Amino acid sequence: MTARSRVTIKDVAKTAGVSTQTVSRVLNNRLDVSPQTRARVQQVITRLAYSPNIFARNLSRGHSNTLGVIGYGLIYFGTSSVLAGIESKANELGFSLTLSLMNGVESSKVDRILYDFISRRVDGIIWAVPSDIDAFGFLADKFAKVDIPIIYINKGTNDSDYVTAVDNRLGGQLATEHLLQQGYHCIGIITGPHRWWESQERLNGWQEAVKAGGCSDKCSLMVEGDWNAPSGDIGFRTLVNQNPKLDAIFASNDQMALGALQAARNLGIHIPDDIGIVGFDDIPEAAYFYPPLTTVRQDTRVLGAMAVDRINELIQARDEGILPNPGLSMLEPHLVVRKSSVKA
Amino acid sequence: MTARSRVTIKDVAKTAGVSTQTVSRVLNNRLDVSPQTRARVQQVITRLAYSPNIFARNLSRGHSNTLGVIGYGLIYFGTSSVLAGIESKANELGFSLTLSLMNGVESSKVDRILYDFISRRVDGIIWAVPSDIDAFGFLADKFAKVDIPIIYINKGTNDSDYVTAVDNRLGGQLATEHLLQQGYHCIGIITGPHRWWESQERLNGWQEAVKAGGCSDKCSLMVEGDWNAPSGDIGFRTLVNQNPKLDAIFASNDQMALGALQAARNLGIHIPDDIGIVGFDDIPEAAYFYPPLTTVRQDTRVLGAMAVDRINELIQARDEGILPNPGLSMLEPHLVVRKSSVKA
DNA sequence: CTGTTAGCGCATTCAA
DNA sequence: TTGAATGCGCTAACAG
Numbered sequence: 001m002t003a004r005s006r007v008t009i010k011d012v013a014k015t016a017g018v019s020t021q022t023v024s025r026v027l028n029n030r031l032d033v034s035p036q037t038r039a040r041v042q043q044v045i046t047r048l049a050y051s052p053n054i055f056a057r058n059l060s061r062g063h064s065n066t067l068g069v070i071g072y073g074l075i076y077f078g079t080s081s082v083l084a085g086i087e088s089k090a091n092e093l094g095f096s097l098t099l100s101l102m103n104g105v106e107s108s109k110v111d112r113i114l115y116d117f118i119s120r121r122v123d124g125i126i127w128a129v130p131s132d133i134d135a136f137g138f139l140a141d142k143f144a145k146v147d148i149p150i151i152y153i154n155k156g157t158n159d160s161d162y163v164t165a166v167d168n169r170l171g172g173q174l175a176t177e178h179l180l181q182q183g184y185h186c187i188g189i190i191t192g193p194h195r196w197w198e199s200q201e202r203l204n205g206w207q208e209a210v211k212a213g214g215c216s217d218k219c220s221l222m223v224e225g226d227w228n229a230p231s232g233d234i235g236f237r238t239l240v241n242q243n244p245k246l247d248a249i250f251a252s253n254d255q256m257a258l259g260a261l262q263a264a265r266n267l268g269i270h271i272p273d274d275i276g277i278v279g280f281d282d283i284p285e286a287a288y289f290y291p292p293l294t295t296v297r298q299d300t301r302v303l304g305a306m307a308v309d310r311i312n313e314l315i316q317a318r319d320e321g322i323l324p325n326p327g328l329s330m331l332e333p334h335l336v337v338r339k340s341s342v343k344a
Numbered sequence: 345m346t347a348r349s350r351v352t353i354k355d356v357a358k359t360a361g362v363s364t365q366t367v368s369r370v371l372n373n374r375l376d377v378s379p380q381t382r383a384r385v386q387q388v389i390t391r392l393a394y395s396p397n398i399f400a401r402n403l404s405r406g407h408s409n410t411l412g413v414i415g416y417g418l419i420y421f422g423t424s425s426v427l428a429g430i431e432s433k434a435n436e437l438g439f440s441l442t443l444s445l446m447n448g449v450e451s452s453k454v455d456r457i458l459y460d461f462i463s464r465r466v467d468g469i470i471w472a473v474p475s476d477i478d479a480f481g482f483l484a485d486k487f488a489k490v491d492i493p494i495i496y497i498n499k500g501t502n503d504s505d506y507v508t509a510v511d512n513r514l515g516g517q518l519a520t521e522h523l524l525q526q527g528y529h530c531i532g533i534i535t536g537p538h539r540w541w542e543s544q545e546r547l548n549g550w551q552e553a554v555k556a557g558g559c560s561d562k563c564s565l566m567v568e569g570d571w572n573a574p575s576g577d578i579g580f581r582t583l584v585n586q587n588p589k590l591d592a593i594f595a596s597n598d599q600m601a602l603g604a605l606q607a608a609r610n611l612g613i614h615i616p617d618d619i620g621i622v623g624f625d626d627i628p629e630a631a632y633f634y635p636p637l638t639t640v641r642q643d644t645r646v647l648g649a650m651a652v653d654r655i656n657e658l659i660q661a662r663d664e665g666i667l668p669n670p671g672l673s674m675l676e677p678h679l680v681v682r683k684s685s686v687k688a
Numbered sequence: 689c690t691g692t693t694a695g696c697g698c699a700t701t702c703a704a
Numbered sequence: 705t706t707g708a709a710t711g712c713g714c715t716a717a718c719a720g
Binding site: 006049051052053054055056058059064073074075077080081083084087088096097098099101115116118119120121145228229233255258259261262265284285287288289290 | 350396398399403408421424428431432443459460462463489573577602603605606609631632633634
């Protein structure tokens with residue numbers, strides 16, 4: 001106790017004139033308590049404003065009913081929204097959350113977080129950090145040692161892992177096919193960083209669609225961005241310079257699309273008549289861009305919720321000694337058509 | 345234990361050939377351990393991959409070294425960014441975090457969260473939910489009973505409370521004075537919901553500046569928004585209809601400013617030549633709006649960090665039996681000038 | 689410098 | 705239906 005001491009189960013027991021066990025039973029909604037005693041104990045509990053010490057409880061029970069979540073910056077729409085979904089679902093299922101944030105994937109920080117999670121006896125771990133293939137190499141080793149169920153959000157499948165992801169490849173396809181259907185023929189792409197799984201997949205989707213659409217190599221140029229608006233601005237200029245015939249661009253997220261829109265304005269290029277643009281994410285502002293942005297919506301909240309459901313299954317199965325089949329659960333994104341890709 | 349049992353301090357003690365006490369001393373970096381034994385114990389600890397059970401530790405120590413944070417939706421820039429600041433600073437000071445999210449201020453949810461915080465023996469509470477005056481009425485009662493240090497982010501002062509806030513009034517003034525300096529004379533405002541403290545303060549700042557600038561009542565019209573872009577769109581149209589002479593608008597956040605920009609385009613009104621616009625927040629996208637948005641930047645990350653520093657002081661003071669003076673710590677926002685308010 | 693003893697607050701045996 | 709004893713894993717107070 002930090003000086004002042006709190007009400008414990010003993011106090012409740014004493015003033016209610018029963019044993020601590022009985023109080024414990026009432027707390028845990030056991031059936032084997034007579035209605036009268038239960039009522040009496042309840043009264044005392046509320047009167048004394050008693051609330052059980054969760055440390056004592058968890059220590060005694062041997063587990064924490066807590067999920068460890070490793071997330072990514074709170075200020076990006078997609079990653080924040082995933083966390084919101086996780087929080088909400090965890091709440092619904094009665095899990096507490098221990099949240100750790102990472103900026104990049106630093107090995108040492110992962111060690112510290114894992115150590116903390118073990119100390120907290122988390123029942124499961126959700127990895128919600130966008131990360132590249134290299135990172136997953138050393139992560140796999142670390143996680144293998146931990147012996148706690150873990151599920152990954154948005155990483156490439158890997159036979160033995162439990163993964164929940166948005167079908168980013170499909171998203172890239174949808175975006176690109178839409179542009180083709182609108183009569184654009186020469187479709188460039190501004191990707192995210194190449195090492196990100198999401199980025200690769202969106203790129204793959206674009207590539208497939210572009211090939212299927214019969215676009216020439218010259219007409220399927222690519223430039224790498226960094227997810228932020230300035231890189232969209234630069235990317236747009238680069239693509240246009242490389243091929244003046246270019247008449248459409250798939251930007252791998254909405255921020256880069258926003259940068260591209262600004263570049264176009266500054267260059268006197270008209271969107272969508274000269275060049276069509278499609279983004280990815282459908283951030284709330286996208287409908288108010290100029291022109292309003294056609295984009296691929298991914299429901300990241302649902303993604304987070306799915307992950308929690310899945311880890312819950314894993315935990316329960318584990319308690320029963322079962323080992324569920326690993327694999328990938330995919331969430332389908334869909335296209336939201338606005339003016340940036342529809343000629344007047 | 346959930347079936348499988350973990351390595352405990354006993355195991356370490358046994359295989360290292362010392363008492364659990366010595367292991368404990370090593371764990372807590374006590375000085376009174378000989379270098380040899382310390383080294384030996386350390387080795388065993390890493391070899392056995394031992395990590396202390398935090399529940400046992402907290403139970404024994406009597407406190408949790410944890411901060412309870414009540415936050416607001418993860419998908420809004422300002423509120424998320426505050427949380428990011430809190431997370432980062434808490435990490436730096438060695439605090440763990442227990443995060444609860446609220447959408448509105450529902451009394452029953454507050455009860456549940458507080459109950460949970462008490463169960464977790466949090467050392468301090470940070471209230472980071474934008475809320476109206478009415479809410480603070482019943483909140484005060486609840487918090488008074490809890491007997492845990494608490495600090496509020498962005499609420500009106502109240503003699504006896506500890507508050508950390510952005511000077512929203514100053515922000516409103518800065519925005520409005522800037523417009524006056526740029527030669528605009530008839531400045532309307534799109535506010536946030538009237539019951540929000542932030543909204544009120546920005547409104548007050550605007551009002552002062554408008555009065556000081558000698559604007560007539562007709563030229564200082566106000567319309568209420570809801571922080572989202574659509575309400576900015578509607579607000580813009582309303583203001584323009586009410587007074588065709590209106591030549592500037594202060595939108596109380598960037599999303600509403602974005603909506604206003606779109607409305608202007610659709611009405612054929614030119615920004616900034618016909619009407620100047622200033623927003624509030626400086627979200628990352630603001631520089632890429634069309635035209636780029638002049639806005640008031642508030643460093644919400646720093647705000648969060650300040651709150652953690654303050655609660656830390658409170659906790660320490662409390663341990664020493666001192667009661668620091670309550671009051672308001674203000675953070676100053678500043679103006680970021682872009683094209684939306686500067687005539688060509 | 690190290691070990692022994694005791695207890696943190698609760699839940700889980702067992703008896704009664 | 706209830707109570708008494710025991711232990712979860714760790715730290716604090718005291719010895720030595």
